Amino acid sequence: DQQVKQNSPSLSVQEGRISILNCDYTNSMFDYFLWYKKYPAEGPTFLISISSIKDKNEDGRFTVFLNKSAKHLSLHIVPSQPGDSAVYFCAASVITGAGSYQLTFGKGTKLSVIP
Amino acid sequence: KAGVTQTPRYLIKTRGQQVTLSCSPISGHRSVSWYQQTPGQGLQFLFEYFSETQRNKGNFPGRFSGRQFSNSRSEMNVSTLELGDSALYLCVSSPTVETQYFGPGTRLLVL
Numbered sequence: 001d002q003q004v005k006q007n008s009p010s011l012s013v014q015e016g017r018i019s020i021l022n023c024d025y026t027n028s029m030f031d032y033f034l035w036y037k038k039y040p041a042e043g044p045t046f047l048i049s050i051s052s053i054k055d056k057n058e059d060g061r062f063t064v065f066l067n068k069s070a071k072h073l074s075l076h077i078v079p080s081q082p083g084d085s086a087v088y089f090c091a092a093s094v095i096t097g098a099g100s101y102q103l104t105f106g107k108g109t110k111l112s113v114i115p
Numbered sequence: 116k117a118g119v120t121q122t123p124r125y126l127i128k129t130r131g132q133q134v135t136l137s138c139s140p141i142s143g144h145r146s147v148s149w150y151q152q153t154p155g156q157g158l159q160f161l162f163e164y165f166s167e168t169q170r171n172k173g174n175f176p177g178r179f180s181g182r183q184f185s186n187s188r189s190e191m192n193v194s195t196l197e198l199g200d201s202a203l204y205l206c207v208s209s210p211t212v213e214t215q216y217f218g219p220g221t222r223l224l225v226l
Contacts, residue, residue, distance in 0.1 A: 043217030100170035
């Protein structure tokens with residue numbers, strides 16, 4: 001049972017336009033949601049996160065929106081640049097009673113920004 | 116500040132052997148987690164250590180184990196390797212839930 005789903009395996013966007021990457025989840029107990037960017041042969045790089053008590057977080061060109069009632073979040077990249085081309089992973093975290101946190105990842109969306 | 120380091124970066128083993136992977140977290144980070152990435156299953160949580168104690172464990176068989184040392188360095192061990200254990204193993208160094216830093220990974224190939 002996939003608790004975090006990224007239904008679009010790939011996305012192509014023109015340089016300068018907005019990229020919107022989507023993510024759906026099923027577990028209402030998730031406390032934090034995170035987005036990671038991954039280049040081939042490298043570990044994922046943290047981009048931006050949002051607490052479950054917020055509905056928006058912005059950091060430069062990256063904005064994450066959270067819709068708890070729909071169990072949906074999205075990452076907006078404006079404007080998109082060729083260097084943004086990578087695989088983007090959505091992840092969700094539950095903080096356990098012991099204070100531990102584990103990430104549950106989606107399968108990723110490959111973003112291609114066309115010059 | 117140095118990032119998360121993992122050694123070795125690449126490893127080839129045969130079925131039935133065992134393997135030990137190492138991770139050095141960012142200085143000052145006490146939480147270290149391990150993840151397995153495969154094309155079919157994606158990124159899956161293995162376990163998390165904090166101050167030498169395993170706080171959480173994912174849904175993997177007992178062949179997968181780990182430990183953390185007093186300097187926060189962590190090792191994971193896989194015994195009796197199977198072909199399906201071929202994967203990228205990623206270590207995560209973390210001070211808080213919303214900031215988690217991945218290492219470059221160890222790519223394990225089991226023949």
